[in-house]
Amino acid sequence: MLGLCDAMNHLDALENESVYIFREAFNRLDKIAMLWSIGKDSNVMLWLARKAFFGHVPFPVLHVDTSYKIPEMIEFRDRMAKEWNLNLVVGQNRQALAAGMSPDQGRVNCCSALKTEGLKDLVAQGGYTGIFAGIRRDEEGTRAKERVFSPRNESAEWDFKDQPPEFWNQYKTDFAPGTHLRIHPLLAWTELDVWRYIQRENIPMVSLYYAKNGKRYRSLGCAPCTGSIDSQAANVAEIIAELESTNTSERAGRAQDKESEDAFERLRAQGYM
Amino acid sequence: MEANRSPLKIVIVGHVDHGKSTLVGRILHETKALPDGKVDYLKAVCERRGMPFEWAFVMDALQAERDQGITIDTAQIRFKTDLRPYVIIDAPGHKEFLKNMVSGAAAAEAAVLVVDAQEGVREQSRRHGYLLHLLGLTQVMVAINKMDLVGYDQDRYQQVAAEITDYLGSLGITPAFIVPVSGRQGDCIAAASAAMPWYQGPTLVEGLDRFTASQPPVGQPLRLPVQDVYKFDARRIVAGRIETGRLQVGDSLVFSPSGKSARVSGIESWPSRDVQSAEAGQSVGITLDEHIFVERGDVAHLASQPPHVVNRFRAHVFWLGRQPLLAGNQYKLKINTGSHQVRVETIERIVDVETLSNHQAAQVERNGVAEVILRSRTPIPLDAFADNQLTGRFVLVDGFDTAGGGVISRDGLAAARSAPRSTNITEVSHTASMQTRWQMNGHKGGVIWLTGLSGAGKSTIAMELERRLVRKGWQAFVLDGDNVRAGLCSDLGFAPDDRRENIRRVGEVAHLLTQAGLIAITAFISPYREDRENVRAMGPDVFHEVFVQAPLSTCEQRDPKGLYRKARAGEIPDFTGIHAPYEDPRAPELIIDTDTMSVDEAAEAIFGYVVECFQIKA
Numbered sequence A: 001m002l003g004l005c006d007a008m009n010h011l012d013a014l015e016n017e018s019v020y021i022f023r024e025a026f027n028r029l030d031k032i033a034m035l036w037s038i039g040k041d042s043n044v045m046l047w048l049a050r051k052a053f054f055g056h057v058p059f060p061v062l063h064v065d066t067s068y069k070i071p072e073m074i075e076f077r078d079r080m081a082k083e084w085n086l087n088l089v090v091g092q093n094r095q096a097l098a099a100g101m102s103p104d105q106g107r108v109n110c111c112s113a114l115k116t117e118g119l120k121d122l123v124a125q126g127g128y129t130g131i132f133a134g135i136r137r138d139e140e141g142t143r144a145k146e147r148v149f150s151p152r153n154e155s156a157e158w159d160f161k162d163q164p165p166e167f168w169n170q171y172k173t174d175f176a177p178g179t180h181l182r183i184h185p186l187l188a189w190t191e192l193d194v195w196r197y198i199q200r201e202n203i204p205m206v207s208l209y210y211a212k213n214g215k216r217y218r219s220l221g222c223a224p225c226t227g228s229i230d231s232q233a234a235n236v237a238e239i240i241a242e243l244e245s246t247n248t249s250e251r252a253g254r255a256q257d258k259e260s261e262d263a264f265e266r267l268r269a270q271g272y273m
Numbered sequence B: 001m002e003a004n005r006s007p008l009k010i011v012i013v014g015h016v017d018h019g020k021s022t023l024v025g026r027i028l029h030e031t032k033a034l035p036d037g038k039v040d041y042l043k044a045v046c047e048r049r050g051m052p053f054e055w056a057f058v059m060d061a062l063q064a065e066r067d068q069g070i071t072i073d074t075a076q077i078r079f080k081t082d083l084r085p086y087v088i089i090d091a092p093g094h095k096e097f098l099k100n101m102v103s104g105a106a107a108a109e110a111a112v113l114v115v116d117a118q119e120g121v122r123e124q125s126r127r128h129g130y131l132l133h134l135l136g137l138t139q140v141m142v143a144i145n146k147m148d149l150v151g152y153d154q155d156r157y158q159q160v161a162a163e164i165t166d167y168l169g170s171l172g173i174t175p176a177f178i179v180p181v182s183g184r185q186g187d188c189i190a191a192a193s194a195a196m197p198w199y200q201g202p203t204l205v206e207g208l209d210r211f212t213a214s215q216p217p218v219g220q221p222l223r224l225p226v227q228d229v230y231k232f233d234a235r236r237i238v239a240g241r242i243e244t245g246r247l248q249v250g251d252s253l254v255f256s257p258s259g260k261s262a263r264v265s266g267i268e269s270w271p272s273r274d275v276q277s278a279e280a281g282q283s284v285g286i287t288l289d290e291h292i293f294v295e296r297g298d299v300a301h302l303a304s305q306p307p308h309v310v311n312r313f314r315a316h317v318f319w320l321g322r323q324p325l326l327a328g329n330q331y332k333l334k335i336n337t338g339s340h341q342v343r344v345e346t347i348e349r350i351v352d353v354e355t356l357s358n359h360q361a362a363q364v365e366r367n368g369v370a371e372v373i374l375r376s377r378t379p380i381p382l383d384a385f386a387d388n389q390l391t392g393r394f395v396l397v398d399g400f401d402t403a404g405g406g407v408i409s410r411d412g413l414a415a416a417r418s419a420p421r422s423t424n425i426t427e428v429s430h431t432a433s434m435q436t437r438w439q440m441n442g443h444k445g446g447v448i449w450l451t452g453l454s455g456a457g458k459s460t461i462a463m464e465l466e467r468r469l470v471r472k473g474w475q476a477f478v479l480d481g482d483n484v485r486a487g488l489c490s491d492l493g494f495a496p497d498d499r500r501e502n503i504r505r506v507g508e509v510a511h512l513l514t515q516a517g518l519i520a521i522t523a524f525i526s527p528y529r530e531d532r533e534n535v536r537a538m539g540p541d542v543f544h545e546v547f548v549q550a551p552l553s554t555c556e557q558r559d560p561k562g563l564y565r566k567a568r569a570g571e572i573p574d575f576t577g578i579h580a581p582y583e584d585p586r587a588p589e590l591i592i593d594t595d596t597m598s599v600d601e602a603a604e605a606i607f608g609y610v611v612e613c614f615q616i617k618a
């Protein structure tokens, strides 16, 4: 006789928690959607949604196309969307692009215009009251202060200094009209957890994560701003081994985080996931 | 160390400035969770700025995100020992909020209570100790910090140890270890201290390693709160997380509070596998062999081990809200997946966490702890916290915010359980709840029971009230004495027994209308207090007694139907006010004095009252 999982291990515990969060949001909120960055975290998030809803993803999946994404990511997106039967909604801040927005105008400005504004438009068009985002607490300091159900005000801003209490799995599902929620099913996961889960579940990933010619991407963003790292890890098992022995953060390769000490906090407070 | 091991969740609490952040910085350093050069770098920064180095800066530095090279933070700090990984949840910064302490401690498996050796036990040491007890956290270690300031003195250690042991002991907590440490100097954090040869116990880190990780409560009675019901691919799947216990395909489940039951016909999974059983901690989806009505908030269990199903219970609450908790106030209570409107019936006592003494008060201030009695309009399936931590706790929402938490007392629950449960009554339940009807109508249902002498103005006021409510778009209907006596009660006369039966029937009809979502307005003399109280008892929450009052002389003067004249003439026997008594209501919800009010004024007053009571508040 087979149990749902024989002894609950760490990954099972994380998975069950995330499934619970998905189901809470699906039940409590009227209009929800998921942000899909095509990166490993959002792919894991999609996988967990299918666990929660028995193979279905019963809400739209939003992708903000900055036009600077690496082509392989777009190819992967369209292939998986078809295979997994996703309701994919792609948005783009055409106005800013037409006006010539690019990282040359300052990386933080570029992110703010193309990602943050692009996303705000998508959310406004869809009238969503809840958006799933695949952030994790271990990514960097600001995200550590996040809640699982995190309110945003009308202009999508986040007040990281005054977070509502969140305990006993009772999430904030009541909020004033005009505000909406970010829901973070992966908040408790670490980068290593994500890769171990990818390995266990055999979740498809963009090949950019796997080392070619001594280089691989640890985190995926836009082509101009995402650097690759030196690595020989050419498959999931090797990435796990590599992570088990490193101590630098995955966002180390991202340029916009470095621009100023509080750049990330600023982007985040503005609504960049 | 096993790769798949879950980190042990610990919380570090204690009075402000007793050294929590310093200890965390030290622990990270001693367990090599910080990258090489980190501490040297911070020391250099301090020197450059001309300030003394503090171990707490390690946390500040991480918090301020000065360093991109490390992936730890203040809300979830990770480190590991040879035994296992750890995560410190929500380690508080310098400015401390109980809100954060509670958010952290509620998820923790073990706690370290930090007490300053020099200052001894202080207000927050006690408050935090009390909350650990309230939250059911029993694995507690005490760190007596700043031993360097007291010359590593064993006597001082013993004094402070006795003080905190006393306090915790009175709460029923026995600390596992009381470790003398110096966060600043690094004594007894990960290695034994040469300065304190008199101390033979474990170091702080060794103490942590001796705590046990909490296990999913599979051995307890099954509790599966329903989170949602899905219809996917023609399957109807009941989804939820098993909080405690386990279930198997073929088990017969009862869903409280409805009491409906069905067998588990399958445990669904994706990717699809053949699953026969599931247990505590798992978010499952099950299919049932019968199509019974099940909804979010129901709790599935085995018939032999039911939860309590109650409308009223006693609890200890801790309050985090900006506005104080007030007796009489309404809050939204969330327990597992259920949510209920509750009223604070009484604040029994406020707990003074300093002295553990109690006092009375009409409100609970922010950061306060109190014992309260809560009353709900809807039945709540629950357990006492002492029996089941996961189904015995709840949060209170005030407006849009979580404003407090509470744990349910055993007191009073036992009586509720021994009360006969209505297992043999096979009333057919409606699948649309009263709440749903109320929501559809835009108002609540209930009974407006007008009572008073003949000629006091009941019928006129009732009809005018009905007209106004209907015009407002509300569902209201008048049951009038004369109309009813023509049909429903045509077999009854005016003798006391007949009057009683008349009122009973009208009461039943009024309550049926209420269940249909309507506002039933009745206009009956209903002279006997006891009869009216019997009607009230059919549904005390929805019954509103309105005394339409006018002196007998006024009524007799009005005599709209000429009845007083006939009664005086002896043509009507048993006429209320003349030969039969009228018993005034003792505590009516509303009094309308028609001697001084016009019909319009009277209708306006009662209309205002009804709108106030029956509208659905956002």
Ligand SMILES: Nc1nc2c(ncn2[C@@H]2O[C@H](COP(=O)(O)OP(=O)(O)O)[C@@H](O)[C@H]2O)c(=O)[nH]1
Pocket (backbone or CB within 6 Å): B014, B015, B016, B017, B018, B019, B020, B021, B022, B023, B054, B055, B056, B092, B093, B094, B145, B146, B147, B148, B149, B181, B182, B183, B184, B185
């Ligand atoms: N002498 C001495 N001072 C300490 C020790 N631990 C902490 N402190 C000091 O006590 C003050 C408050 O410490 P901090 O860790 O910020 O306390 P928190 O508010 O509990 O986090 C700081 O000035 C620390 O340097 C200790 O073991 N010995």
